[in-house]
Amino acid sequence: MGDIDSSFIQATEHRPKLSTFVQVDEIPIIDLSESSQQNLISKIGKACEEWGFFQVINHGVPSDVSTKVEIEAKKFFEQSIEEKKKVKRDAVNAMGYHDAEHTKNIRDWKEVFDFLVENSPQIPSSHEPDDLELRTLTNQWPQYPPHFRETMQEYAREVEKLAYKLLELILLSLGIGGEKFHDCFKNQLSLVRLNHYPPCPSPDLALGVGRHKDSSALTVLAQDDIGGLQVRRKSVGDWIPVKPTPGAFIINVGDIVQVWSNDKYESVEHRVVVNTKKERFSIPFFFYPGHHVTVKPAEELVNEKNPARYKPYNVGKFYANRNRSDFNKREVENIQIHHFKIVD
Numbered sequence: 530m531g532d533i534d535s536s537f538i539q540a541t542e543h544r545p546k547l548s549t550f551v552q553v554d555e556i557p558i559i560d561l562s563e564s565s566q567q568n569l570i571s572k573i574g575k576a577c578e579e580w581g582f583f584q585v586i587n588h589g590v591p592s593d594v595s596t597k598v599e600i601e602a603k604k605f606f607e608q609s610i611e612e613k614k615k616v617k618r619d620a621v622n623a624m625g626y627h628d629a630e631h632t633k634n635i636r637d638w639k640e641v642f643d644f645l646v647e648n649s650p651q652i653p654s655s656h657e658p659d660d661l662e663l664r665t666l667t668n669q670w671p672q673y674p675p676h677f678r679e680t681m682q683e684y685a686r687e688v689e690k691l692a693y694k695l696l697e698l699i700l701l702s703l704g705i706g707g708e709k710f711h712d713c714f715k716n717q718l719s720l721v722r723l724n725h726y727p728p729c730p731s732p733d734l735a736l737g738v739g740r741h742k743d744s745s746a747l748t749v750l751a752q753d754d755i756g757g758l759q760v761r762r763k764s765v766g767d768w769i770p771v772k773p774t775p776g777a778f779i780i781n782v783g784d785i786v787q788v789w790s791n792d793k794y795e796s797v798e799h800r801v802v803v804n805t806k807k808e809r810f811s812i813p814f815f816f817y818p819g820h821h822v823t824v825k826p827a828e829e830l831v832n833e834k835n836p837a838r839y840k841p842y843n844v845g846k847f848y849a850n851r852n853r854s855d856f857n858k859r860e861v862e863n864i865q866i867h868h869f870k871i872v873d
């Protein structure tokens with residue numbers, strides 16, 4: 530079937546409808562230099578509630594830092610597969626290069642390079658609840674391009690600052706103190722991913738990334754000018770393309786903010802469509818707490834009328850569980866926050 534390996538082919542109901550691919554401008558764009566903090570907080574709150582997604586401009590990340598990262602990412606992916614595989618990810622080391630990622634057991638039409646923002650954070654050795662052993666995660670850096678490592682680390686520091694600022698605004702919009710979860714990000718597992726989506730001969734059958742929700746607290750995403758990211762509109766359930774806005778970052782609520790907010794804000798499904806002609810690059814920063822953190826609804830938002838909707842869960846065990854299914858294709862569903870949902 531088609532020109533592509535069957536591992537990439539989506540079930541009929543998940544294939545993109547390319548003919549109706551029109552770029553509409555609906556995901557809110559928020560100017561972070563807005564002088565009224567109150568206005569800013571209410572715009573962010575509204576976007577989180579209605580969409581779970583928004584774009585930010587005047588965000589403080591210097592444009593030359595972003596440009597350098599784009600150049601280095603392109604240089605890295607342009608190398609031969611043999612070169613890239615020198616830093617390949619494997620079952621033990623989850624960081625580095627990977628070209629066979631699966632989302633919901635279907636292969637994604639992309640290649641990635643992952644690195645951790647913090648040096649050598651720890652995670653549980655296994656997903657087993659009683660196994661208390663920890664292991665250290667380490668980055669793998671390629672020899673080429675020569676300034677890759679320092680460029681990536683500089684970018685990560687800038688985007689991390691933005692992530693803290695956005696989290697603070699999001700928490701304030703929920704009526705929670707902006708610093709409330711600050712300490713959760715000590716020894717954070719935050720990750721920067723370089724995504725490269727090559728042109729695809731059958732974009733009607735495959736996806737760059739299959740539909741999914743991010744398990745982070747929030748995600749700060751840079752995309753180039755090609756387009757392809759689509760967001761599931763909460764009210765209707767249709768797929769809305771996120772129009773590339775030069776210099777903007779796309780922000781989305783992740784699963785952890787969904788739990789902290791006790792479902793006031795939702796981590797919304799999204800996916801990436803590919804095309805026959807143009808390669809595309811994107812760079813998500815997944816803002817992720819340290820392994821020690823227990824995620825549960827914020828007590829400020831829980832009362833008799835609105836009881837906690839989730840049982841507490843441990844970040845490290847969740848992460849370890851996800852990692853094993855990222856690498857091995859598994860028949861069962863990945864661990865999800867709905868597995869911790871309290872059903873009444």
Ligand SMILES: O=C(O)CCC(=O)C(=O)O
Nearest residue numbers: 724738752758801811813
């Ligand atoms: O490439 C994109 O625009 C989004 C990628 C994405 O959703 C992800 O890597 O989690």
Ligand SMILES: [Fe+2]
Nearest residue numbers: 741742743799
């Ligand atoms: Fe995502």
